[in-house]
């Protein structure tokens with residue numbers, strides 16, 4: 001099987017090339033026509049489409065020539081490599097094969113690859129290679145958009161940092177890793193930072209900035225900064241100012257390595273330009289863009305079913321009965337302010353309570369939404385890792401969640417943008433080497449069909465209509 005890799009190397013002089021049309025994904029229409037998400041403060045419309053980035057595409061054989069160990073040899077500590085192998089990370093995924101030579105040579109990098117392609121392991125190996133575990137200072141910071149993604153990345157990092165089975169008793173000191181995530185007073189973290197700072201911090205932007213403002217954390221000693229799902233953070237008015245501040249202050253550190261990661265980077269050339277202009281990265285930042293012509297993993301099957309809003313709960317129940325998912329996520333939209341003021345229950349509650357009453361399968365029904373107390377959020381998140389589940393969630397679970405047992409995604413509400421669709425769909429089919437066929441089913445009204453058709457065009461996938469027979473029994 002062949003795959004295409006777009007590997008763009010941005011050197012400053014290329015930005016002086018004449019303005020050219022910008023594309024979100026190659027072969028699609030220009031961003032300005034697509035309006036996939038509201039204009040972000042980072043991408044002011046007046047400056048759109050002003051430069052182009054040199055990019056070259058090369059076709060490569062998907063057969064791996066090197067193992068992860070060979071790719072990381074001499075750069076990543078032996079104990080981490082042993083642990084990776086123990087966990088089952090032996091063969092690199094496409095994005096790991098392409099990005100590790102760049103990341104381990106300490107170049108700034110924009111990691112741009114499909115959902116579930118293994119970006120986390122790629123940047124974590126770079127982080128471990130940059131850390132000197134004998135120095136008790138904060139050397140690496142990973143910024144994530146949500147508490148749950150932070151918990152997940154922390155778990156992977158701690159799994160890799162644990163002592164391998166065959167390691168000598170007196171082997172190298174284990175890397176200490178702190179999760180600095182929103183929720184609670186962070187009292188334990190404050191004392192920890194004062195007493196003996198960890199070498200790696202995984203943080204949400206607000207908690208991180210709070211520690212910096214209180215002078216509990218200094219950035220001078222940091223040698224690598226990773227921003228995961230950065231386009232999501234840039235899209236949030238609450239978080240973007242803090243992130244810009246962090247990137248701005250961090251840019252004063254000359255020995256820095258900065259890594260951005262996401263499966264969706266609208267106007268990526270424009271983003272690379274901004275990185276260099278604002279000194280968020282060095283001038284030779286590398287854009288590792290894996291599979292640029294196929295933003296959506298090809299092993300996902302997309303279906304839709306037309307029904308009225310009133311019929312949706314019953315249709316969902318029938319779909320669950322018919323599909324028999326091993327585990328599934330049911331995505332609903334965040335409650336609008338208007339609906340809240342009118343005293344209506346949020347969709348999460350409506351769907352959750354309906355399933356609790358009506359679903360008689362074996363799966364545990366869980367719920368996750370922004371407004372839940374952080375302890376309840378953690379419980380839902382951790383429980384979903386243990387057994388078969390049906391998780392009813394807003395888009396909070398659409399970014400970075402890695403629940404490999406998820407075989408089905410249901411869009412109970414149509415996502416707002418194509419990018420939201422991409423990330424929701426990407427919560428399934430997450431074994432990058434196995435590429436198991438998984439299903440994404442969207443419930444739409446007749447009037448919403450054109451929106452879904454637009455998503456199909458923008459993300460280059462095809463959605464098959466499910467027989468309306470399913471409704472006959474409603």
Ligand SMILES: Nc1ncnc2c1ncn2[C@@H]1O[C@H](COP(=O)(O)OP(=O)(O)OP(=O)(O)O)[C@@H](O)[C@H]1O
Pocket residue numbers: 068088089090091092093096113114115116117118119120121262263399400401402404426430431432433
């Ligand atoms: N080399 C590897 N071999 C086997 N499995 C791997 C390898 N690298 C990553 N994985 C597994 O692939 C899954 C997806 O990885 P990861 O969460 O890093 O994806 P991602 O690219 O960050 O996706 P998203 O954009 O959705 O966040 C995880 O379950 C991870 O354990």
